[in-house]
Amino acid sequence: MYAEVVVDVPSESAKGLFHYGIPAELEGEIKVGSAVLVPFGRRELTGYVVGFTETPDVARVKDIRALRGDTVLSEQMMALSAWISEYYSCSLGEAIAQMFPASVRRGRAKVKTESIVELAIPREKAEAMIDVMEKKAPRQAQALKILLEKGPKMPRRRLTNAPGSTSGAVRALIQKGILNETQKEVLRSPIKAISNTRKPMPVLTREQDKAVTAIVSSLDNVSPAPFLLHGVTASGKTEVYMRVIEAVLARGKSAIVLVPEISLTPQMTEGFSERFGQDVAVLHSRLSPGERYDEWRRVERGDARIVVGARSAIFAPVENLGLIVVDEEHENSYKQEESPRYHARDVACERARISKAVCVLGSATPSVESYYKALHGEYRLLELPHRVGMWEMPTVEVVDMREELAKGNRSIFSQALSEAISDRLTRGEQIILFLNRRGYSTFVLCRECGYSMRCPECDVALTYHAAESNIRCHYCDYEEPVPSVCPNCGGRYIRYFGAGTQKIEGEVKRAFSHARTCRMDTDTTRRKGAHEEIVSKFKRGDYDILVGTQMVAKGLDFPNVTLVGVVSADTCLNLPDYKAGERTFQLLTQVAGRAGRSKKSGHVIVQTYSPEHYAIELGKTYDYRGFYDEEIACRSEGLYPPFSRLVLIVVSGKGLSAVERYAISLVRALRAQIKSEKQLKGIRILGPAPCALARVKGMHRWQILLKIDPRIKPHDQDKLIKGILEACPSPSYDIMVQVDVDPESML
Numbered sequence: 019m020y021a022e023v024v025v026d027v028p029s030e031s032a033k034g035l036f037h038y039g040i041p042a043e044l045e046g047e048i049k050v051g052s053a054v055l056v057p058f059g060r061r062e063l064t065g066y067v068v069g070f071t072e073t074p075d076v077a078r079v080k081d082i083r084a085l086r087g088d089t090v091l092s093e094q095m096m097a098l099s100a101w102i103s104e105y106y107s108c109s110l111g112e113a114i115a116q117m118f119p120a121s122v123r124r125g126r127a128k129v130k131t132e133s134i135v136e137l138a139i140p141r142e143k144a145e146a147m148i149d150v151m152e153k154k155a156p157r158q159a160q161a162l163k164i165l166l167e168k169g170p171k172m173p174r175r176r177l178t179n180a181p182g183s184t185s186g187a188v189r190a191l192i193q194k195g196i197l198n199e200t201q202k203e204v205l206r207s208p209i210k211a212i213s214n215t216r217k218p219m220p221v222l223t224r225e226q227d228k229a230v231t232a233i234v235s236s237l238d239n240v241s242p243a244p245f246l247l248h249g250v251t252a253s254g255k256t257e258v259y260m261r262v263i264e265a266v267l268a269r270g271k272s273a274i275v276l277v278p279e280i281s282l283t284p285q286m287t288e289g290f291s292e293r294f295g296q297d298v299a300v301l302h303s304r305l306s307p308g309e310r311y312d313e314w315r316r317v318e319r320g321d322a323r324i325v326v327g328a329r330s331a332i333f334a335p336v337e338n339l340g341l342i343v344v345d346e347e348h349e350n351s352y353k354q355e356e357s358p359r360y361h362a363r364d365v366a367c368e369r370a371r372i373s374k375a376v377c378v379l380g381s382a383t384p385s386v387e388s389y390y391k392a393l394h395g396e397y398r399l400l401e402l403p404h405r406v407g408m409w410e411m412p413t414v415e416v417v418d419m420r421e422e423l424a425k426g427n428r429s430i431f432s433q434a435l436s437e438a439i440s441d442r443l444t445r446g447e448q449i450i451l452f453l454n455r456r457g458y459s460t461f462v463l464c465r466e467c468g469y470s471m472r473c474p475e476c477d478v479a480l481t482y483h484a485a486e487s488n489i490r491c492h493y494c495d496y497e498e499p500v501p502s503v504c505p506n507c508g509g510r511y512i513r514y515f516g517a518g519t520q521k522i523e524g525e526v527k528r529a530f531s532h533a534r535t536c537r538m539d540t541d542t543t544r545r546k547g548a549h550e551e552i553v554s555k556f557k558r559g560d561y562d563i564l565v566g567t568q569m570v571a572k573g574l575d576f577p578n579v580t581l582v583g584v585v586s587a588d589t590c591l592n593l594p595d596y597k598a599g600e601r602t603f604q605l606l607t608q609v610a611g612r613a614g615r616s617k618k619s620g621h622v623i624v625q626t627y628s629p630e631h632y633a634i635e636l637g638k639t640y641d642y643r644g645f646y647d648e649e650i651a652c653r654s655e656g657l658y659p660p661f662s663r664l665v666l667i668v669v670s671g672k673g674l675s676a677v678e679r680y681a682i683s684l685v686r687a688l689r690a691q692i693k694s695e696k697q698l699k700g701i702r703i704l705g706p707a708p709c710a711l712a713r714v715k716g717m718h719r720w721q722i723l724l725k726i727d728p729r730i731k732p733h734d735q736d737k738l739i740k741g742i743l744e745a746c747p748s749p750s751y752d753i754m755v756q757v758d759v760d761p762e763s764m765l
């Protein structure tokens with residue numbers, strides 16, 4: 019028998035199956051779903067066994083070198099890998115690799131152990147020896163005495179450090195055969211020990227109770243449909259999840275709870291640990307590899323039946339899965355931005371389907387795609403329309419920045435916002451100033467009338483290219499020169515927008531020099547623990563103003579924050595992305611959720627040049643349904659998801675003309691293939707065009723966008739993409755192709 023192995027390599031040459039011999043000592047150990055070390059060319063790589071065959075495809079078959087750990091993927095996880103490989107057009111090896119922690123894949127997984135010493139001789143004999151030893155070896159006698167008192171066994175290090183004992187004395191006792199030394203596994207746990215005093219469970223509201231009952235009653239279904247739990251901020255979604263988890267555990271099953279990486283704060287995980295104790299394992303990228311591996315093993319052994327984690331926790335080795343919760347399902351951090359470019363929400367739905375488990379997607383602002391599915395019967399819709407407790411949603415005030423300009427105010431702060439900031443500062447209350455993370459993509463806007471340049475075909479914002487001094491659509495490559503006067507009002511105040519957090523922080527410090535200001539964005543939180551540090555300092559009152567990106571909008575409770583300012587809603591509204599409207603609405607809702615988390619009433623000020631845009635107008639009153647109706651009409655008209663599936667193909671490389679030539683050749687090949695196959699009718703090709711971020715780290719980037727009729731099977735789509743990439747191999751080693759199915763970011 020020979021093993022069929024796939025390897026975790028994205029390059030074209032390695033996408034297939036490879037046959038390896040099984041050495042005698044590993045016979046019976048290697049199973050479908052095992053991770054193995056194999057010779058590959060001149061290297062050794064981690065591979066995964068996907069099957070067995072009697073007839074190898076080459077004459078000289080090499081042997082598997084070793085087994086990497088004793089994990090064997092279940093049939094269900096193998097099926098999930100196959101789905102990912104097909105749906106996201108990646109290699110099977112890349113997909114399977116996701117199911118293992120990095121330390122296992124790299125062969126660096128190590129179990130941490132501790133030395134334990136115990137008495138190797140009868141107690142009476144040892145007691146007798148102490149008297150003899152006392153004169154010749156007083157330290158050994160002392161060590162032995164301590165062990166007899168506190169024993170029968172203890173960590174070697176503790177005995178060594180005990181008063182009167184030394185490491186030499188303990189070593190001597192072991193050498194003489196008086197003590198026995200063994201190794202015991204120690205778990206590196208990321209969760210601090212939680213006191214066992216269980217808080218009394220809150221009484222459920224009637225709405226929460228209804229949601230819990232509906233979900234619990236579907237736990238015993240053979241193929242339950244996913245739920246979409248649409249609950250306003252602070253409506254008590256987490257309590258709903260916990261009650262359902264209790265029912266899941268009572269059935270002897272397990273649960274996975276996904277939360278966006280950024281809201282995986284200690285508060286969040288402690289909440290689950292307080293309720294479920296040692297049954298909870300935590301998995302996210304801020305753990306050390308050792309902690310991650312140990313938590314993963316606790317799950318694999320069934321010692322922890324609840325996994326709380328970020329995106330990749332969807333692959334946790336949970337047996338007997340009963341429930342998957344995806345909290346804040348609209349969050350774009352669920353999308354992995356490197357291959358395989360999967361979306362954890364969609365993988366969650368597929369894993370739940372394969373495991374016959376219940377999937378619950380929760381959000382205050384569901385993604386348009388999910389809400390569409392809920393309205394069309396694919397998901398079941400549950401609603402929590404009220405906040406728990408007496409707190410009111412804060413009032414939202416929209417400031418028209420065009421009027422500010424007319425009044426002669428050219429600063430980034432409107433009069434209303436700067437007055438409100440001063441007012442809170444004198445009252446000793448806190449302020450959050452909010453900015454869009456993606457301030458770096460530059461758009462062009464008229465400050466007098468608020469008109470922004472958009473593509474006439476694709477209805478996305480045009481992107482400013484300084485080098486050519488033009489504005490371009492990066493979906494279809496439409497371009498025009500930068501206008502010198504506004505085409506709408508003839509005004510001369512055309513501005514390029516794209517200010518970052520650092521710049522705003524500087525402006526705040528200038529305008530409110532006596533305030534204590536801090537900043538939270540990807541730059542200031544790169545270091546491990548930095549995020550938590552800023553949060554706790556701000557919470558403690560060390561700062562008056564927090565300037566930040568999306569990061570501050572999520573899952574944080576600051577009771578003393580009574581003012582939230584959105585400095586420029588336009589940076590979000592004018593993203594060169596069809597989701598710009600949706601992102602803006604989500605942003606306003608989340609930001610508002612940060613103010614008024616206590617009895618003090620909260621206030622939100624949104625500055626914009628487009629106060630009449632539906633995302634802002636409806637965001638002001640938290641009218642999700644109204645927003646959805648507007649947005650779905652736009653999507654339908656532009657044939658954007660859910661009315662199409664998008665596939666973004668990005669070609670990048672050092673030489674601009676080579677990148678462009680290759681992108682053109684891919685488009686040609688795609689057109690020919692689509693024309694020749696009947697089942698591919700209904701695929702539209704946009705581009706090639708330069709990406710909105712046309713140059714990143716010295717690499718030129720061009721993109722091709724496919725709009726695919728949702729009735730076309732993912733299988734046919736995958737065959738088309740993989741077929742084209744095989745038929746048109748990259749012309750040189752430095753030209754790379756990325757395929758992104760259901761892209762979250764189109765920059």
Ligand SMILES: [Zn+2]
Nearest residue numbers: 464467504507
């Ligand atoms: Zn204008």
Ligand SMILES: [Zn+2]
Nearest residue numbers: 473476491494
């Ligand atoms: Zn266009």
